[in-house]
Amino acid sequence: MSDPVVSAIVFYALAAFTLIGAGVVALSGNIVHSAFALFAALFGMAGLYAFLSADLLAVVQMLVYVGGISVLVLFAVMLTSGLDDSRTSNSTTRLVGGIAVMLAVAAAAFVAASAIPSGVESAVAPTTAPIGDLLLGRFVLPFEVVSVVLLAALLGAVTLARGVKGGDR
Amino acid sequence: MLRDVADWIERLFGLDPATFAYSWITNAVVIGIVALMAFVFIAIFAGPVTWWERRIAARMMSRIGPNRVGPQGVLQWLADGIKNFLKEDLVPAAADGPLFKFAPYLVFGGFMATFVVLPFGANLIAADLDVGLLYLLAITGLVVIGMLMAGWSSNNKWALFGGIRSAAQLVSYEIPSAFSLMAVVLAAGTMSMQGIIKAQGAWPWEWFLFRNPFLFVAFFTSLTSSIAEGNRTPFDLPEGESELVAGYHVEYSGMRFLWFMFAEWGNLWVLSSLATVCFLGGWQIPFVSPADIAASTGLAFWGWQALTFAVFATKASLLVAFVIQVRWTLPRLRVDQLMITCWKYLVPLALFCLSGVLVLLWAVEEKGALDWALRGVSMAAGLVLAVASFRKTRASYMADRDLYRRMEGKELWYPPFRLP
Amino acid sequence: MTFAEITQRIGAAFPDGVEVVEDTLLDPAVRVRADSAHAVCRFLRDDPDLYMDSLRVITAVDRPPDAIDVVWHLLSMRHRHTLVLKARVPRDAADIATVSDIWASANWFEREQYDLMGVNFTGHPNLRRLMMPVDWVGHPLRKDYERPASYHGIPTSRSDVTPVTHAEIPQHLPKAETTDGLMRLNMGPHHPATHGVLNFLLETDGEIVRHAEPDVGYLHRGIEKIAEMNTYAGTMPYTDRVDYLGGMFTNQGWAIACERLLGIEVPRRAEFCRIIACELNRIASHLVGTGSMAMDLGAYTPFIHWLRERESINDLMERICGARLTYTYMRIGGVARDIDAATLEQTLKWLDHFEPICAEFDRLITGNEIFVHRLANVAVLTKEDAMSFSIVGPNLRASGVKWDLRRDEPYSIYPELDFEVPVGLGWRGTVGDSYDRLIVRLFEIRECIKILRQAIAMIPDGEIRAKVPRILKPAANEAYGRVEAPRGEAGFYVTSDGTDKPWRVRIRTGCFTAMPVIEHLSPGLMIADIVALIGSLDVIAPEVDR
Structure with missing residues (x-):
């Protein structure tokens, strides 16, 4: 973005949105609120990708995480907890351990991030074609392996679901 | 315009142009103005769609429909909007307050954000994203979350039922929708909306609809999936009025309810626009190429914009009318029939179309003999379909026309077949 | 078969069951003893020549001071003959065996007559009130019925127009909330598809209904x-x-x-x-x-x-x-x-x-x-x-x-x-x-x-x-x-x-x-x-x- 002030505002706003969402996920007493906050955190991530001009990644993040995984998590939360007991969720007794882990992860991330040379400004260009070339060129083996893993997960899910239903009848 | 707003703020707040606060306030105000403009723009599209739907539905039902507010009732939607805005804001006591209030905005936001990539004319697009089509598919995922939020936070078992059903339906039908649209992306070579339009032409044989038989079938799977995505009958189970009493938005009233309805009727326009862009050549005008339009200047440029907008609006409106007629004719599918339709029929069909288009892309040379042959076959199929439906409609009409003719001169209390 | 033949058959099968043969009525009726009514009904349904396959209606008629008549109108669609069967029970001990094991429709007929007249049908699987609320006192169709002055604080006549707040009116459903994973839904009484003020208590397993109990009486006007x-x-x-x-x-x-x-x-x-x-x-x-x-x-x-x-x-x-x-x-x-x-x-x-x-x-x-x-x-x-x-x-x-x-x-x-x-x-x-x-x-x-x-x-x-x-x-x-x-x-x-x-x-x-x-x-x-x-x-x- 051209104007550094505006880009700073946007970045901090998106980051705050994401972090607050993640905080609500971890600390909220209502599990449904946590699920919706997860959606907010992932949406914030998509915004950050867009901020970095990673257009395909942002859109795919929306499609997969928000449209797929958030909905999945919400289904799981709504269908397993009754209408009444959604108030009980994670208790915050492990706050100390959580904060410790968070600090450790943040430190590690800071160290890793400072190893990347800053100020690398790439030209704003559409990323779809290069990503496609890479996926079907250099990284075609991991791509295919991931698709096989997904297939195995899908078959496993279907088998499990059918097994449960078969057990009922 | 940014400059004018900046000057105005500078005068108003007495701020130094170089400060942080200045940029912050200026940008915020500009964003607010643009958002309001966008909202009004969308309202002007979604509102008349409701008017048109009610008039078409009324005609189909031997009624008249709204005809009081404004000439022929065209301002009815405005009156409805104002009325809803003035209604009491009811939030059920046991409902989850913040989620209940936020859900309509999610649904509306998911719908409103799609307008960013709709190409209304040759250069009339807010943001010609390189991943425009995928963005459109992705951002409608917000609607799913909003529905779940609305259904859950209403603290009402019927609302929850509706919310879960609708989320399942939308998520399921995203798949054949995406497959069909990926076939289009393959044929166009790009995901950008303007790029897809430019890959087609203005004449019917240049549209993707008739490019090859697989794309012809993909049009219908795409349209069906889009209707299902938009919760329209025959797929309106989530808000089946006679079963779930309005499903996930049963506890909403007044303006909160209107956000949902706004999104639903505006979505009609969005899905028709999507089908127009992908299959019907968008705004292309015959004999004029997009390059010529881009090169023109001044009055000619704006004239071309207006003309392309008219072409686009006409095509999208025809599709809107078709979808409306489908709604008021067909009964609704039961939820298991709906899922079976998606997973057992539409998904294999869309996948088949996708692979067919892939094979043809690789095997058939563009504008070669085989390509023209395929276009001819698709156009023939389209012609057969059009003629068959025309004949069926005409047979019904003839049967009724004889009945109506026999009625002439007989004295009945109402003239039910001569509506003003 | 004529009425005489039918009564003859019944008399032959139940020698001391028949009390009175009322053949002077417009629809001739035969009154049997209350304790043999069930057996007579079963005989009427199962005998191939009589084959009363349809129970038209069960009525309870108040006969003060000391009796209630239970009247069954029976019909044989196959043989096209009808019969009115009666039994008399004492008012203060109005017990009679149910016939809901013979004709399934008797279930609801008997519930209504229990509700409104107070006849106790022994052996009934589900003898609860049908029209009136579950905690209503009294049987409205009896001749000596006195309407209570108020119900849960709601006055029952217009002479008392003081507005009062009324306590929670209990639901018809006797069972507690299920714990077996089924969802309890109330379909009605306000519902566009129930064709009026009808309530259905649904127990659903997701989308599939396991039990739907109709809950009527919202439009009972007496x-x-x-x-x-x-x-x-x-x-x-x-x-x-x-x-x-x-x-x-x-x-x-x-x-x-x-x-x-x-x-x-x-x-x-x-x-x-x-x-x-x-x-x-x-x-x-x-x-x-x-x-x-x-x-x-x-x-x-x-x-x-x-x-x-x-x-x-x-x-x-x-x-x-x-x-x-x-x-x-x-x-x-x-x-x-x-x-x-x-x-x-x-x-x-x-x-x-x-x-x-x-x-x-x-x-x-x-x-x-x-x-x-x-x-x-x-x-x-x-x-x-x-x-x-x-x-x-x-x-x-x-x-x-x-x-x-x-x-x-x-x-x-x-x-x-x-x-x-x-x-x-x-x-x-x-x-x-x-x-x-x-x-x-x-x-x-x-x-x-x-x-x-x-x-x-x-x-x-x-x-x-x-x-x-x-x-x-x-x-x-x-x-x-x-x-x-x-x-x-x-x-x-x-x-x-x-x-x-x-x-x-x-x-x-x-x-x-x-x-x-x-x-x-x-x-x-x-x-x-x-x-x-x-x-x-x-x-x-x-x-x-x-």
């Missing part, structure tokens, strides 16, 4: 009790409100019952007027029934088309009797006003207009694939179940039983008219599914058109009302007057005691016996199918609750 306080002629407007879509039929049922009691013969022109009004009403009722079934399934347009046609029928009715919905057209002894020639001509014109519109409806919706798939093979009601649950009307005919009161127990001038009785054949699914119930009604509309044309052609001149005394005081007797209403048999069992007010009036409607069928067929259906089932049974709340 018409039977009101009829005991009015004269015979004065009850006529109340019968309209029993079935507001078929007001002419309930009018006629009441008129027939009273005319039998009083020994009045209705003039021929009046009979024709009655038939014309009734068949027009049947068309109107079927239009609403089939239209709302389509609307419940999501097809809004055919319903509005049908309503457009019904507007013309309403206008014809207005010409005939002055009202569009609650007609009160019949009088005891005839009809209120004559149908003039202009109205008959308009009716013929309208029939010419309407007949092709039935074909238009079929083109629009009846053959639609989605519509067929929603209805075919959904909620199949077998023949045996239909008979056992005392289903009547188009629902019974759709299950394959060709029983139409106009043909099989003819009344009025129906023997002179030529019409078919459509029966369900499993057109697109199995016999007795929801689609059959729809098609039978659509065919019946066409048959009504035929009947109307014949009746209009054959109508003679003459009186429209018999000479009837001003104050109607029939002798002490009992009569059962029934007509084939659009929802089945509308029967009025009237007991008179010689005064100008009836002693006991029992109204038997087709929808009442259709409600337990919903409970019976619901396990395994989806909620959308429940809606289709309720619509296809053409249930109307006021008929259920009266």
